Amino acid sequence: MYAIETKSLSKIYENGLKAVDEVSIKVDDGEIFGFLGPNGAGKSTTIMILTTLLKPTLGTAHVAGYDVVLQAKKVREMIGYVQQDSTVDEYLTGRENLELQARLNHIQKDLVKNRIDEILNLVDLSDRQHDSVNAYSGGMRKRLDIAGGLLHRPKVLFLDEPTLGLDIQTRYKIWEYIKKIHKEYDMSIFLTTHYMEEADRLCNNISIIDHGKIKVTNSPVSLKNALGNDVIVFEIDSDANLESLISEIQKIQLVKDIKTNGEEITVFSTNGNQVMPKIFELSPKVGIKIESISLTKPTLDDVFLSYTGKELRDENGGYNNKKEREKMRRLRA
Ligand SMILES: Nc1ncnc2c1ncn2[C@@H]1O[C@H](COP(=O)(O)OP(=O)(O)O)[C@@H](O)[C@H]1O
Ligand SMILES: [Mg+2]
CATH class of the missing domain: 3.40.50.300 (P-loop containing nucleotide triphosphate hydrolases)
Structure with a gap:
């Protein structure tokens, strides 16, 4: 029962x-x-x-x-x-x-x-x-x-x-x-x-x-694991060729899923270290400049994003994944 x-x-x-x-x-x-x-x-x-x-x-x-x-x-x-x-x-x-x-x-x-x-x-x-x-x-x-x-x-x-x-x-x-x-x-x-x-x-x-x-x-653990081991989040300078960039990234091996909320692109991957350089190689080809990129482990935030296509924001100032990411974000000049 x-x-x-x-x-x-x-x-x-x-x-x-x-x-x-x-x-x-x-x-x-x-x-x-x-x-x-x-x-x-x-x-x-x-x-x-x-x-x-x-x-x-x-x-x-x-x-x-x-x-x-x-x-x-x-x-x-x-x-x-x-x-x-x-x-x-x-x-x-x-x-x-x-x-x-x-x-x-x-x-x-x-x-x-x-x-x-x-x-x-x-x-x-x-x-x-x-x-x-x-x-x-x-x-x-x-x-x-x-x-x-x-x-x-x-x-x-x-x-x-x-x-x-x-x-x-x-x-x-x-x-x-x-x-x-x-x-x-x-x-x-x-x-x-x-x-x-x-x-x-x-x-x-x-x-x-x-x-x-x-x-x-x-x-929670299985949900996070199902997304692969790594989450790559990056910001771009303009979204003019966003669709072509996304379709190119989809072709990269080891990429499981891609979501975008307009400001950021989130790529779920089984091996972020291998996928990240490939994204860098691709972006100039479609005329897009990557402004920042970060590599993190999946959180339930990412799970939510992956299943609903949107982020679950915390309006009460508690846990906020975007802020966490800002901290970890590696700026590329
Ligand atoms: N008595 C009601 N009559 C009509 N719509 C309602 C009523 N109570 C809640 N809703 C609507 O039903 C939806 C679900 O509400 P609710 O169950 O309170 O959601 P949550 O608890 O997840 O915030 C919302 O769109 C809400 O506006
Ligand atoms: Mg409620």
Whole structure:
């Protein structure tokens, strides 16, 4: 049995928008599975279907073995759901928030105290449990949100963009907590993110989702390996003969794929050191000057680019592959 299994799951909103388009996934028991995609890709819509808050238009979904439509109550007993936006009450203390959550989840009264103690300890909020949430930092609030989702010991935990908008240090800390929770409790985790590094660091397997459609599903390592060993990125002075340059590069042996976003050309190759000089030889032939070139190892950014034809930019100043590349870039005079 899978922790999550969907078959051709689709959601068409009333305005006709197909937010989720024939999504079929299988999430094994105990794994951390990620949905990686840009804003508007359909991640939250999928999570809302899986957590029974929204009915699918077509297709089926099972969570912990139960059908999300026909056995919604059973599904709700098995899952924890931490929404994209914080749901904690500002004016209550951390502990009071969890007590409220425990009541909403119908947790047996005599269990509540111990559960809350245990979970506060797990997310390192014991010291601050009697402070009102007003006084909490963004990272503390998120930890409290996650704690709320754990109270009834779910078999499957859903985290919708768990580190959205948090600064990079706080994001790293949240990752540590997610890993710790995963290790400590015997549970599967389904998370959504548009941070490459988050998917890379946390997930056993990911699906890349764009415009409601799954582009590819695999482990981050396999996805990166499939692109070959090397990524060559270069900038050119004018794109007048871009097409002829690209078609010439395609003919070079060891080139697996080429993408361009207008400013840069990205070449995926099994041996960058051999391909790079050939690109240099070619460019004057088609009248193009290479302004800069770099050779790097594939990242999930490159995987995303290769499957969607565009880059997944991080608007919150976190991991940004282009900046990384700028650092490594070798200027040729
Ligand atoms: N209630 C709604 N009615 C109509 N369209 C919606 C509704 N909710 C979301 N959408 C649209 O569906 C698409 C997917 O949204 P969402 O699932 O929130 O994406 P993500 O979580 O990946 O950012 C977006 O284009 C969004 O604008
Ligand atoms: Mg969302």
